[in-house]
Amino acid sequence: MRELHRRWIYLLVALALSVPLILRVSVPPARMRAADRAYDLIRDVEIAPHQIVLMAFDFGPNIKAENGSQAEVVLEHLMRRRIPVALFSLYVQAEPFLKSIPEKVASRLMAENPGEVWRYGEDWVNLGFRPGNFLVLQSLARSEDITAFFGKDAFANRLADIAAFRNAKTVKDIALLVEISGLQGMLELYLRFFRAEGYVPKVVHGCTSISIPDAYIFLDSGQLSGLLEGIAGAAWYSARLRKEYPRQEADEAQILNTSLGVAHLLIILLVIVGNVVAVRSARRGVAQA
Amino acid sequence: MSWEEATILLAGIATLGIYSFLIRENPFYRFFEHLFIGIAAGWGIVFSFKNFIWPDLMVPMLGLDIITFPDGTTSHPYNPWTLLYLVPMAFGLLFYFVYSKRHAWVAKLAIGFLLGMAGGAELEGFFNLILPQIVGSFKPLVVFDEGIVDWGASVTNWVFILTLILVMYYFFFTFSRRGIYAERIASGGRWLMMVCFGAYFGSTVMARMALLVERLQFLIAQWWPTVTGVLS
Incomplete structure (x- = not known):
């Protein structure tokens, strides 16, 4: 996970934003x-x-x-x-x-x-x-x-x-x-x-x-x-x-808002996963020392 | 291919060129970056000249707005007072003396005028902007709604007042802070600012996403259908 290149994160974010735009789905704001x-x-x-x-x-x-x-x-x-x-x-x-x-x-x-x-x-x-x-x-x-x-x-x-x-x-x-x-x-x-x-x-x-x-x-x-x-x-x-x-x-604001919501969820998920990985790596480092 | 299709195709290629930076720095990206900066700067200059300097200053000064009718009469007489426009125009051109090592001091006349004017205006604007905020910071610590205590609004006001006092205390450097309590109060102010910076950072991420989603929407809804339309 620590070796994950940032390009993959860019790709994930682009996908999270694109899918609601392509499918033209929107959730109530x-x-x-x-x-x-x-x-x-x-x-x-x-x-x-x-x-x-x-x-x-x-x-x-x-x-x-x-x-x-x-x-x-x-x-x-x-x-x-x-x-x-x-x-x-x-x-x-x-x-x-x-x-x-x-x-x-x-x-x-x-x-x-x-x-x-x-x-x-x-x-x-x-x-x-x-x-x-x-x-x-x-x-x-x-x-x-x-x-x-x-x-x-x-x-x-x-x-x-x-x-x-x-x-x-x-x-x-x-x-x-x-x-x-x-x-x-x-x-x-x-x-x-x-x-x-x-x-x-x-x-x-x-x-x-x-x-x-x-x-x-x-x-x-x-x-x-x-x-x-x-x-x-x-x-x-x-x-x-x-x-x-x-x-x-229907205008575009609600579809754009849905796209952003999906991307924000992804970012929150990545922040949590990143922190869990960082804490586990730190503990492993302390244990090895 | 229509003109509109061509502009959409070019805009899509430019967008992809800028985003190619995400893979690595490359000449394709750099070309479009310089193109964008050049167009943004050029647009302002051309627009200002075409829409203001020419029609509002040059045309009346040169008398180009006077229509001569077949009987020799004119729509209105030439107004020689428009020549006074030359005075502020010439004064504004003094800025360009910054490029002369010998006469750079001349530019300081225009710069000084601008600073003085901005300073004077700012004095008026400052009070208009800040006074309502100072007044707005006087909040009741117990809020009543139709005779009943509104606990939500009351707690919000407590948080507001506490944050205001702690943050102001953190930046109060007139006296040295001695003692553990003084340090803890200042530390509380710092922590509350950290919360604020976190909110700012979250907003920054959201704003960057909004920039991206607009470009993706363009690529998906306009550019790609145009590409497939031109190719088919």
Whole structure:
């Protein structure tokens, strides 16, 4: 066992992850209380005609398995509720997702609900990638006219002409911020600077597994109103969506979550076996000495 | 073969090239590693120029957004104030003086400005970030739920407060810790941090798995069907 080459472990992990993907099996996800809070908040949020929800996609292709799934389920929920969503990013590599994810969600919803239409400009608007890091957030929070601040959408259309955004004036018209990122320090930027005098928007965050411990700090202090913890959070959110909208087409979050669950069990098993072997070898060494 | 199929095939080969490192270091892996880094860096530069520097700075400055109608009138007059954009642009270019041994001090002007601005902003941001956490750490040690003691929440708050005090004590170096009890309290703080590091390590493993599962999903659901489709 001590001579086992790590390549065999890589192979075992790859197999554990692949089998549920190939067989397309999924088990019901575990209940995630923080994701429940996010779901309940979005289910109950009341949006005035001049208000929007701002979704920040601050993730690149490398972490799209977790953040992409979260973005899809939350955006789907907002679109089902016909809440206008403005999408933007502070991270250049997220730019393709600002276009592809809402289009994917809208086409899925239209296939599920024949006769209903989800349109760009009415249900969502893509503000694109905005360079400038915290300066963008600080300026946005202090802007007296956020339509003029952004000026144009990602396709060079004037925001003043876009129905979803036309009536939003200040940051106080952003009823909710959904920030999805696994980048170190990105959430903190929003918590630091995305607020106006007398107004702090409610924040829902989607994080990767590696940043869960950091995000819990803000959930505990009340700076976050809801949290989607990695794929498990997305899978539970998706399960809640399907409960409320039974016609919802199965998405990938639950299958990915099952794959990860199998791989985690394998890792736990390997840790136990490795420790047993190490202890037995140590005892044998002491006995021989 | 369509353009989309070609990109899927190439993406699959690149993924396998990167994962070939698991067998051993090899030129195939190194080629795709450099390719990825180059594309990631190049994407940012090209995207920023195409979407911001050109349309937001250069076009108004050069008056390229002015449309001249057949009757000779224009959509709007040229705004000479846009030339002021040259000032921050020129100031930003001072960064490149770091490459000159003789004039490297010029770059320090831009660096100093950036540090001062970031420091000022951080002062505001620090309080917005930390104050709610300090307030959030004031927790009741006995939690009541509709007049009945909620033992679960109470124990959770005890664990929280105990961890907070022990860990803070561990990092309290103003006075020397003398005596067995002082050392044991500090040791308790260290043990609790070890538990935290364990949780972090577990999260790290989970995150790495999530990266892998996304690539496997791509290989299984998109790449392999494309390969078999092209070959058949």
